Amino acid sequence: MTVFELQQMYRQGKTGPSEVVRELVKKVEVWEPAIHSLAWFDPEWLTRQAAALEKGTGPKGPLWGVPVVVKDNICVEGVPVTCASRILKGFRPPYNATVIERLQSAGALLAGMANMDEFAFGSSCEHSCYGPTRNPWDLSRVPGGSSGGSAASVAASIAPLALGSDTGGSIRQPASFCGVVGLKPTYGRVSRYGLIAFASSLDQIGPLARTVEDAALLSQVIFGFDQRDSTSGDLPVPDYLQQIKTGVKGLKVGLPKECFGKGLDAGVKTELEKAFEQCRALGIELREISLPRTDYAIPTYYVLATAEASSNLARFDGVQYGYRFPNASNLMELYAKTRGEGFGPEVKRRIILGTFVLSSGYYDAYYGHALKVRTLIKEDFDRAFEQVDCILTPTAPTPAFRLGEKLQDPLTMYLSDIFTISINLAGLPALSVPCGFTPEGLPVGLQWIGRPFQEEVLFRGAYAYQQAAGWHTKRPPEPKGASS
Numbered sequence: 001m002t003v004f005e006l007q008q009m010y011r012q013g014k015t016g017p018s019e020v021v022r023e024l025v026k027k028v029e030v031w032e033p034a035i036h037s038l039a040w041f042d043p044e045w046l047t048r049q050a051a052a053l054e055k056g057t058g059p060k061g062p063l064w065g066v067p068v069v070v071k072d073n074i075c076v077e078g079v080p081v082t083c084a085s086r087i088l089k090g091f092r093p094p095y096n097a098t099v100i101e102r103l104q105s106a107g108a109l110l111a112g113m114a115n116m117d118e119f120a121f122g123s124s125c126e127h128s129c130y131g132p133t134r135n136p137w138d139l140s141r142v143p144g145g146s147s148g149g150s151a152a153s154v155a156a157s158i159a160p161l162a163l164g165s166d167t168g169g170s171i172r173q174p175a176s177f178c179g180v181v182g183l184k185p186t187y188g189r190v191s192r193y194g195l196i197a198f199a200s201s202l203d204q205i206g207p208l209a210r211t212v213e214d215a216a217l218l219s220q221v222i223f224g225f226d227q228r229d230s231t232s233g234d235l236p237v238p239d240y241l242q243q244i245k246t247g248v249k250g251l252k253v254g255l256p257k258e259c260f261g262k263g264l265d266a267g268v269k270t271e272l273e274k275a276f277e278q279c280r281a282l283g284i285e286l287r288e289i290s291l292p293r294t295d296y297a298i299p300t301y302y303v304l305a306t307a308e309a310s311s312n313l314a315r316f317d318g319v320q321y322g323y324r325f326p327n328a329s330n331l332m333e334l335y336a337k338t339r340g341e342g343f344g345p346e347v348k349r350r351i352i353l354g355t356f357v358l359s360s361g362y363y364d365a366y367y368g369h370a371l372k373v374r375t376l377i378k379e380d381f382d383r384a385f386e387q388v389d390c391i392l393t394p395t396a397p398t399p400a401f402r403l404g405e406k407l408q409d410p411l412t413m414y415l416s417d418i419f420t421i422s423i424n425l426a427g428l429p430a431l432s433v434p435c436g437f438t439p440e441g442l443p444v445g446l447q448w449i450g451r452p453f454q455e456e457v458l459f460r461g462a463y464a465y466q467q468a469a470g471w472h473t474k475r476p477p478e479p480k481g482a483s484s
């Protein structure tokens with residue numbers, strides 16, 4: 001069920017939170033052996049939350065009784081939160097992230113922690129200490145990453161909603177691979193308090209859902225100013241659901257010519273072209289635009305994001321959190337062995353790369369230079385938004401690839417974020433909505449990019465398209481050999 005369908009059943013008294021939890025546990029039993037989307041799941045914890053909701057007498061919040069899966073890098077008080085890393089083994093946060101506080105005051109049920117690429121470094125959900133998550137549409141393929149567990153659990157209908165985080169595409173690319181909706185909000189729209197940092201100038205928490213209206217509803221709950229995050233934007237949050245159906249006639253949309261050339265999978269291209277035709281039929285004005293610095297986005301990101309990550313991950317030293325090498329004879333050995341054993345290979349690669357670009361003698365040539373190119377990339381978007389209200393691109397250049405296909409070649413893996421990464425560098429909001437299937441039956445995503453803090457335009461556009469296209473009603477078949 002979507003959130004709106006579930007809420008209708010609640011209103012009509014046809015179900016209650018405890019029954020919903022029982023159904024959810026059944027879904028987990030059917031799907032989890034095949035897809036492994038959750039890093040931590042405890043039916044008793046869920047049952048207690050449902051019982052508390054049923055006993056409650058206060059007003060019912062906007063997500064009352066709605067299960068939400070949480071990415072394993074968002075702090076939930078008292079439950080294991082590990083960023084899918086051995087180094088955080090045994091860590092239970094002593095506090096809730098702001099988004100978790102907001103979910104709880106809205107009445108949501110926290111369904112479990114979702115698998116991810118370790119510390120959110122990756123595009124396939126294969127770099128996890130728990131092993132990979134698989135794509136519900138094709139179990140031989142990846143769900144995308146790094147929020148692969150969040151996207152797969154929503155696609156498999158384990159929960160109607162999930163939280164992910166997006167530093168270079170980690171909500172939108174898995175949403176595209178799994179055939180669900182995913183939004184990377186404007187930088188500063190959602191509090192990062194309690195999100196375990198990857199690259200602080202790029203990270204944002206955002207929703208994954210099966211429909212645009214469900215994503216808008218979850219956004220409404222988690223968006224807004226928070227004084228505990230100094231980069232949080234103090235701007236009002238409009239009522240998205242009120243405006244979502246107001247139509248798109250006359251909306252001016254740009255198609256960047258750099259995004260439809262070489263490297264784009266033929267099956268993806270065909271589905272996008274059909275989507276553009278449907279957009280035209282809805283009264284949207286499409287025109288070609290140019291984002292000339294598109295080619296620089298990936299190199300710029302892999303300098304800035306690794307630099308910030310190497311600094312953010314310095315705190316994992318075996319002293320304060322999680323895993324500690326047990327037999328160290330001195331402090332240096334404690335640090336070296338804890339980090340050597342605790343971090344996986346991709347995390348080590350990024351720490352080494354990030355430390356290198358920040359080191360004396362290289363700082364200006366790499367880090368300083370990348371900061372300047374970041375400004376130029378943002379200027380490309382500023383210029384484009386003088387002509388258009390939003391921009392459409394593919395979310396990813398290919399559909400879901402096979403497990404193991406890109407593991408030996410990090411550069412090819414990094415290229416799967418070619419269309420998503422520049423949005424984080426520019427701080428803009430962008431939403432991926434399902435726009436069809438390739439001939440092999442793999443979902444394709446269409447990315448809507450907007451001006452800062454204008455998420456409402458994305459919701460309105462993507463909703464109109466979704467209603468016309470109808471892809472949101474498709475579900476992957478349950479895995480063979482499932483118990484019920």
Ligand code: GLN
Binds near residue numbers: 145168169171305
């Ligand atoms: N795939 C990109 C990376 O590996 C983006 C990850 C993310 O958005 N967290 O860094």
